[in-house]
Amino acid sequence: MSQEWLNTLVFAAWLAGAAAFVLGLHQMNSPATARGGNRLSAGGMAVAVIATLIWLILRPGGLSSFALVIIVAGFVIGGGLGFYLARGVKMTAMPQLVSLFNAVGGGAAALVAIDDYIRGVSLGHIDVPTAIFVVLGAVIGSVTFSGSLIAGGKLQGVIAGKPIIFPGSRLVTIAMALITLIGFVVLVLGAAGTIVLSSAVAILLLALIVVAALIFGITMVLPIGGADMPVVISLLNSFTGTAAAMAGFVINNPVLIIAGALVGASGAILTKLMADAMNRSIANIMVGGFGGGDSGAVAITGAEGGSVREISPDDAAIQLAYAQKVIVVPGYGLAVAQAQHAVRELAELLESRGVEVSYAIHPVAGRMPGHMNVLLAEANVPYPQLREMEEVNPEFARADVALVVGANDVTNPAARTNPASPIYGMPILDVDAAKSIVVIKRSMGRGYAGIDNELYTNPKTGMLFADAKEGLAQLAQAVKAL
């Protein structure tokens, strides 16, 4: 086969891959087609990767056997590790795994850019556009790498979830940003020939920029509270896409540019949707300092002076069993307690008694957008029963019981009524409109935002103090006994 044919074929394979990514993402519009969409996208990826390998081997000069070993060994090790982690992860721990994959993706993009720069500089030809894209790719990729690792660490609990602000941390962040910016300008001027940089100096400068970007990623994410991690992960995901596109510019590869831009844009939209769901701007979230993290132990009553009514599992079970309509409001507490199966069992018991059960899902319930839907789907809850906020809010007034399981801030009426509250203006689930409310909660501890919830002192509310899984099991037991 002639060289031209080979080039055309590999280009066609790359385009086919890019088309599969777009169509695959498009099919994620509906739960019915989403799995097929993901497989289509994976198929496109396989075509692009395999075509690249064949092209590398067949093209004139071929692939040195050492390079082939590097590629195959790297793929087996990286792919094997990814496969192992992806198969074994618990669905509750999924956000941190996605964060980890995001980190390595960003790292790979940075490495591609860095390697190309080192080669170009040693050969003495780096033009201005290449220098720009190299630094952008290396910087964005490095920020994503370290930032995603910190975000994942926070979600995993390895790093404290609460905002971490050490004296001068803002200064460090700003200093790192400045170093990156100045280095960027110097390298671009060097490429333009305005200033003369020896190749060793240029490479050292790029290394300095990368280190500064890595530190920047760390100090950027540390001050952000755990409750905002979903937004951060989504934003970093968008960054990685952009870094991949920059790497694509550097090595002039269309599929990297298309796929990277696609992910960059979709990630940006998703980030915006989530920030909107919390009624906060992305900038406000990135500045950080919001939310106390998982403060569990702060045992105090709800709003000042209000008294809390405790309810026994038996009483709560009677309310539930003789209700016509029950809306379950699941939150992160349910995820932590792995109670998704327990809640489905209770719901099935109630349904067998003729109770209509649905689930109200707040857009930021859980630790990732849509995380709660995944957990409930894992427990075999049919997805038509999962209702989004706007759709379900008018229905609370017709519900006999709202059963809140481990959700806190997303039910706090202060978001509607108290302008002084940090969550004021955040759209919430109108749980307090239900005829009666049962809250399963471990203690009177505060939620992630670190504020009191006056729902708990509402006279309509009965508090069932228990771990989400235990509480649900007690309720199911009591319903069975009726």
Next chain:
Amino acid sequence: MSQDLLNALALFVLAILVGFEVISKVPATLHTPLMSGANSIHGIVLVGAMLIAATADNTLSYLLAFVAVVFGAANVVGGYVVTDRMLQMFRKRPNAPAAGKAEK
């Protein structure tokens, strides 16, 4: 600017617009799988990593390329597998109580 670069920029801008268009219709239910699916797509840097591995000619280059391939492959394989696992759980109605096994 070279013609190659201009073409690449055109691709970039069009792909961004496609990204906006495709995502704005996805329901919140699917946001997690979507993010995870998009996350696997940027694993395409694996192709970039393979290309730099092919042109590597010194130890440092080989090392960088190797780490890049490991990272990219982990991103691609792990990303798609975990997304598939998530999506296989979305069912219209429960068929078999396979996932409902008691967790005692």
